[in-house]
Amino acid sequence: MGCGMSMVKYILFLFNLLCAICGILIIAFGAMMFTDVNSIKDLGDAFATQGLPVALIILGSAILIISFFGCCGAIRESSCMSMTYAALLFVLLVCQVALIVFAFLSKTEFINEVAKIVDKAWDERHNTRTLMDSLETSYKCCGKTGYKDYLLNVQLQLPKTCCDLNADSCIPLVNAYSVGCRSAVTQWWEKNWDLIKYVGIGIAAVEFIGLVFACCLANNVRNYRRRSAY
Incomplete structure (x- = not known):
């Protein structure tokens, strides 16, 4: 691979390594905040009233799984794992955009x-x-x-x-x-609603850049191996 794509490879690896560490920390932080859920019914109610810790646990888990594929795909120069990473990141990105749209339209409800x-x-x-x-x-x-x-x-x-x-x-x-x-719960959500929206947009932008890098790396690895076969 050329110098440019080698740089992309290591940037993608370091980016996903940091994301994996952040995912673990997010899960741990969410678990410390979230207590006393004994059933699925409790979990459903707690998602709204304790939405922050629940969202942190779900987000941290998703980041950790996706980052694993990103790290492995980059360091092993595996087009299959890189495309798996890109596909998972795309799904996460679509879900996140849907949540952002929901946040813009459904605050009062x-x-x-x-x-x-x-x-x-x-x-x-x-x-x-x-x-x-x-x-x-x-x-x-x-x-x-x-x-x-x-x-x-x-x-x-x-x-x-x-x-x-x-x-x-x-x-x-x-x-x-x-x-x-x-009053406390509704005021918390009203106060932080806009912050949650714009943080989500920022994260989505970073995820999109990672998606582009992963697709470029996977395509370059595939072309490099095809040329090497001749």
């Missing part, structure tokens, strides 16, 4: 659904506190609209998740979170 899931978590807290505890811990909130929700329901003591977990006790007006989870 999505936030309304998030609010309904918080309401559902509160209504079902007597059966399982899994999701409600996770919400209160992740978003530093208490109850559906505030800590008074617990007191109005003749509950003499607030759950520990309504305060810093290191606190010995959780006392209203002393160390209990004042904001309700419905």
Whole structure:
């Protein structure tokens, strides 16, 4: 291969090695943030209310798998693995563009659904506190609209998740979170919605460049081996 394509090969390898490391770190970070999911039903509800850690785990896993093919395809000069990498990257790119379009068009509907899931978590807290505890811990909130929700329901003591977990006790007006989870969750999504959109566009642009490099490398390797056969 020529000097230019050799440079592309090593750039692609280093790029995917860094992506693989980032994928592992993203999975670990998402796993630390995301707790108490005991069933598929919990996972479905948590995707909206705890969308950040769930999205991080899924994104990290996809990045790790795709980067593996990218690294192997580049360093082994394998046109098959490079094209597999390009195909997977293309699928990821299409899914990401679809999500970005969804983000531009469906902000209000999505936030309304998030609010309904918080309401559902509160209504079902007597059966399982899994999701409600996770919400209160992740978003530093208490109850559906505030800590008074617990007191109005003749509950003499607030759950520990309504305060810093290191606190010995959780006392209203002393160390209990004042904001309700419905407000905290919807405000988080409203605040970060545009950031998520533009970060997604930036990542998609980088993925497109990687896709072009992989296709060029695979095509060059295929042509080089064809010429060498004569």
